[in-house]
Amino acid sequence: MSNYQEIISQYRPLLEIIVYGSAVALILIGLYAVLVKKHLVKLVIGLSLIDSGVNLLFVGVGYVTNHTAPIFSPGFETAADKMVDPVPQALVLTAIVIGFAVTALALSLVIRLYRHHKTANVEQLNRLRW
Amino acid sequence: MIKRSFVVFLLLVLGVAVYEAFRQAPFGQNRIGNVDHPQSVSAFYLKHSPETLHTANSVTAIVVNFRGFDTLGEVTVLFLAATGLASILYRRKEEEEAAEKGHLPQRIQLPSSVLVRTGAKILFPLILMLGIYVFVHGHLTPGGGFQGGAIIATGFLLMFITYKRFNVNHNVLIWLESLSGLAFVLTGVYGLISYGSFLQNTGWTGRLNDLISGGLIPLIYIFIGIKVGTELTNVLDTLLHTKPRRNE
Amino acid sequence: MVVSPVHLIAAPLAAAFLIPLLNKLYRDAARVVPGVVFLYNLSVSWILVNRVFRSGPIVEVIAGWKPPFGINLVMTPFSAVLVMLVSFMAFVIWLYGFRFKRSLKGGVVMYYEILQMMMAAGSLGIILTGDLFNMFVFVEITGITAIALTAFYRDRDGAEAGFKYMLLGSMASVFLLLGILLIYTQTGSLNMAQIAERMPAVATGVKVTALIFLLISLGTEAEMFPLNGWAPDAYSQAPSPTSAAFAAVLGVAAIYALARVGFTLYDHGTVSGFLIAMGFLTMLFAEMAAITQTNLKRMLAYSSMGQMGLAMIAFGIGSEAALFGALFLIINHAIIKSLLFMTGSYFIYNLNDKRLRALNGIHKRLPYVSFLFALGALAIVGFPPFSGFWSKFYILTAAGAKQMMPLIIGILAVTVIEMTYYLRVIGRIYFAKEESEPASHKPSIQALVAMTSLAVLIIVLGLYPDLIAGFLHRASMFLLDKQTYIQTVLHLS
Numbered sequence: 025m026s027n028y029q030e031i032i033s034q035y036r037p038l039l040e041i042i043v044y045g046s047a048v049a050l051i052l053i054g055l056y057a058v059l060v061k062k063h064l065v066k067l068v069i070g071l072s073l074i075d076s077g078v079n080l081l082f083v084g085v086g087y088v089t090n091h092t093a094p095i096f097s098p099g100f101e102t103a104a105d106k107m108v109d110p111v112p113q114a115l116v117l118t119a120i121v122i123g124f125a126v127t128a129l130a131l132s133l134v135i136r137l138y139r140h141h142k143t144a145n146v147e148q149l150n151r152l153r154w
Numbered sequence: 155m156i157k158r159s160f161v162v163f164l165l166l167v168l169g170v171a172v173y174e175a176f177r178q179a180p181f182g183q184n185r186i187g188n189v190d191h192p193q194s195v196s197a198f199y200l201k202h203s204p205e206t207l208h209t210a211n212s213v214t215a216i217v218v219n220f221r222g223f224d225t226l227g228e229v230t231v232l233f234l235a236a237t238g239l240a241s242i243l244y245r246r247k248e249e250e251e252a253a254e255k256g257h258l259p260q261r262i263q264l265p266s267s268v269l270v271r272t273g274a275k276i277l278f279p280l281i282l283m284l285g286i287y288v289f290v291h292g293h294l295t296p297g298g299g300f301q302g303g304a305i306i307a308t309g310f311l312l313m314f315i316t317y318k319r320f321n322v323n324h325n326v327l328i329w330l331e332s333l334s335g336l337a338f339v340l341t342g343v344y345g346l347i348s349y350g351s352f353l354q355n356t357g358w359t360g361r362l363n364d365l366i367s368g369g370l371i372p373l374i375y376i377f378i379g380i381k382v383g384t385e386l387t388n389v390l391d392t393l394l395h396t397k398p399r400r401n402e
Numbered sequence: 403m404v405v406s407p408v409h410l411i412a413a414p415l416a417a418a419f420l421i422p423l424l425n426k427l428y429r430d431a432a433r434v435v436p437g438v439v440f441l442y443n444l445s446v447s448w449i450l451v452n453r454v455f456r457s458g459p460i461v462e463v464i465a466g467w468k469p470p471f472g473i474n475l476v477m478t479p480f481s482a483v484l485v486m487l488v489s490f491m492a493f494v495i496w497l498y499g500f501r502f503k504r505s506l507k508g509g510v511v512m513y514y515e516i517l518q519m520m521m522a523a524g525s526l527g528i529i530l531t532g533d534l535f536n537m538f539v540f541v542e543i544t545g546i547t548a549i550a551l552t553a554f555y556r557d558r559d560g561a562e563a564g565f566k567y568m569l570l571g572s573m574a575s576v577f578l579l580l581g582i583l584l585i586y587t588q589t590g591s592l593n594m595a596q597i598a599e600r601m602p603a604v605a606t607g608v609k610v611t612a613l614i615f616l617l618i619s620l621g622t623e624a625e626m627f628p629l630n631g632w633a634p635d636a637y638s639q640a641p642s643p644t645s646a647a648f649a650a651v652l653g654v655a656a657i658y659a660l661a662r663v664g665f666t667l668y669d670h671g672t673v674s675g676f677l678i679a680m681g682f683l684t685m686l687f688a689e690m691a692a693i694t695q696t697n698l699k700r701m702l703a704y705s706s707m708g709q710m711g712l713a714m715i716a717f718g719i720g721s722e723a724a725l726f727g728a729l730f731l732i733i734n735h736a737i738i739k740s741l742l743f744m745t746g747s748y749f750i751y752n753l754n755d756k757r758l759r760a761l762n763g764i765h766k767r768l769p770y771v772s773f774l775f776a777l778g779a780l781a782i783v784g785f786p787p788f789s790g791f792w793s794k795f796y797i798l799t800a801a802g803a804k805q806m807m808p809l810i811i812g813i814l815a816v817t818v819i820e821m822t823y824y825l826r827v828i829g830r831i832y833f834a835k836e837e838s839e840p841a842s843h844k845p846s847i848q849a850l851v852a853m854t855s856l857a858v859l860i861i862v863l864g865l866y867p868d869l870i871a872g873f874l875h876r877a878s879m880f881l882l883d884k885q886t887y888i889q890t891v892l893h894l895s
Contacts, residue, residue, distance in 0.1 A: 118539060
């Protein structure tokens with residue numbers, strides 16, 4: 025058992041890079057899409073990517089090495105000391121739903137804009153000037 | 155070209171800043187503590203979820219009870235997004251009729267193959283059952299109202315994209331949506347009147363890992379499950395019924 | 403049943419879920435229900451405000467779990483005044499919008515009323531909450547309603563304005579979430595009082611990064627430079643009651659959130675310089691942009707941004723006199739800016755033209771509305787004897803007490819700029835030549851009552867500021883008093 029734990033702790037820095045790094049990478053890719061892309065739907069996809077990255081970061085932060093899911097199933101009733109942090113998971117639930125709601129609203133705006141102007145290109149839509 | 159490289163540079167700076175900030179909380183470090191020496195509020199939740207609330211899934215306990223107010227806000231956000239969507243995509247009756255001129259709303263151009271249609275017919279009730287199972291057992295297993303509701307909506311989506319003529323009764327959806335949302339708020343008010351605090355749980359919480367345990371928690375999750383399921387289906391219905399007018 | 407702060411949020415929520423059902427029974431239910439709710443909210447706010455000023459801050463526990471383990475709502479004298487303001491303005495704006503777009507059929511009006519009501523409820527939530535993540539949820543509620551309302555009209559550029567707002571708003575949410583997560587990892591709590599208690603122990607690097615994220619995010623909502631690109635478009639494309647609500651309801655909540663996060667979670671000293679600098683930049687750029695505007699609503703939007711900048715400066719100065727001035731300014735801005743949007747929109751409605759040029763001589767067509775507009779314009783610039791004078795006066799005095807001469811000169815210079823463009827509009831209304839036909843869209847009774855009551859308030863507060871000065875003085879110190887906040891919330895016995 026302790027041999028297993030030693031192996032896990034050996035790989036901890038690598039896991040940190042993978043989990044935190046990919047979450048931050050997702051956020052950056054999404055931000056790039058929002059800042060640079062010209063098609064409205066690609067902007068919305070970028071926003072969605074950012075949300076995914078942030079949610080991944082939330083879940084990653086909550087993890088505790090060698091601990092298990094915070095559910096007190098039969099047999100685990102007293103295992104409170106060996107559980108992962110449940111609070112970020114609860115926050116992520118809320119954040120995912122809110123992100124979905126904003127994406128739905130954004131897509132409806134895209135449909136409206138497309139219907140009206142027949143184009144989904146941001147540069148051609150910039151009618152509201154200074 | 156210059157703009158893009160500037161953007162990339164900015165993003166890299168931001169990325170490094172965020173990454174370093176989060177590395178101050180090393181991955182896998184135990185920041186919970188335990189009940190005697192708590193470092194974060196999670197220790198309290200992990201203790202009281204099985205002992206006071208008799209709820210096996212502590213994430214559910216947090217979402218519905220400890221931080222139930224957030225969940226109320228979240229359900230509201232969904233409701234407002236559905237309302238906003240309907241208001242943005244609203245078309246006056248005359249336009250809608252002009253657009254559809256006797257044809258059924260055409261959501262797909264080609265009829266689906268026999269394989270897809272048969273599979274959809276078999277899977278649809280199974281998916282609905284899975285969704286209902288997930289939100290009824292939210293306090294015992296991973297899952298809950300939102301997850302179950304999303305699964306139900308996925309089942310409806312399957313039917314929408316497989317069959318041209320599959321329609322849901324809009325009125326039923328609206329009634330279910332409003333009533334379940336109202337039920338959630340009224341549960342909170344019940345807590346306010348009976349126990350002095352909005353959304354407070356009942357004293358009787360049953361036994362850990364029973365189907366009926368956790369007091370009001372499974373009830374609230376059932377309301378949320380119904381609400382989310384019907385609301386997401388409503389959103390899909392609104393979105394799928396739009397198509398550009400032929401003479402626009 | 404004893405009233406408590408949660409009623410202010412639960413009532414609109416229940417009504418919002420009920421309206422789709424009620425609308426099936428009685429077609430105009432959607433117009434009436436928000437009025438009932440806002441009236442209820444107004445009475446509850448009044449009772450709670452009295453209670454707070456008599457016996458100190460109210461902390462309400464939700465779901466029976468004491469802070470810091472449960473969510474709690476906090477009503478200090480400062481937030482009580484703002485809650486009263488928001489409830490009152492929400493009611494007045496509803497009254498103004500009662501006969502809104504009589505031509506619109508039942509369906510769309512229902513959406514409009516629900517969204518407008520929930521924007522007010524979300525703002526109340528932001529002001530009342532004592533929990534950081536809960537604040538995020540309410541920020542999202544107000545954001546979603548604001549986006550949907552901005553894009554409400556189909557035959558305008560509302561969708562484009564709404565999309566821009568959505569982009570900036572989503573960026574703000576992302577930064578807010580990152581900031582909240584950073585704070586949670588370091589302090590282990592989401593309760594504002596407990597975070598304030600544990601914050602000194604956190605390492606500086608992470609603390610500052612989280613602060614930057616939070617300021618970026620809340621600053622976007624509070625129209626801080628340079629994140630306010632959404633504001634001119636949103637204000638000008640939204641329906642007029644919504645534009646008024648942006649200034650009177652959303653802006654109040656946003657600036658309060660900024661102040662609460664900066665002063666309670668962190669220290670006043672940390673953010674004061676930043677607030678003064680950014681507030682000044684906001685004010686400068688906004689007012690300079692306002693002069694160049696040819697569209698009435700955009701001009702009013704930029705003016706609104708300028709006032710928010712001034713409020714930020716006042717928060718930054720941070721003395722008791724400055725906070726008093728800031729509170730007074732927020733109240734004045736809400737009342738006056740709403741009046742300006744309400745009257746301005748009747749001009750536009752009658753002329754079918756948003757340009758300033760079209761306002762020539764309109765006082766012949768709409769004499770009373772023009773009078774109200776002129777009153778509002780003079781008030782917001784700061785002419786005595788209107789209420790706007792006092793807020794600017796107190797802020798300048800506070801700046802003087804701290805020997806901030808460059809700031810005083812800057813604010814006075816900006817006031818001159820404001821005077822220029824507002825007097826220019828008044829001149830057009832009264833003294834320019836035009837063709838006079840009788841107005842086709844006279845304001846409805848409800849709108850007249852709403853606008854007149856605001857105007858009366860402006861005059862009364864201008865002549866007798868002492869009516870509320872006592873309350874405001876007692877309220878203002880509470881914003882800075884971190885220790886009392888922490889003690890009251892965490893040590894409920």
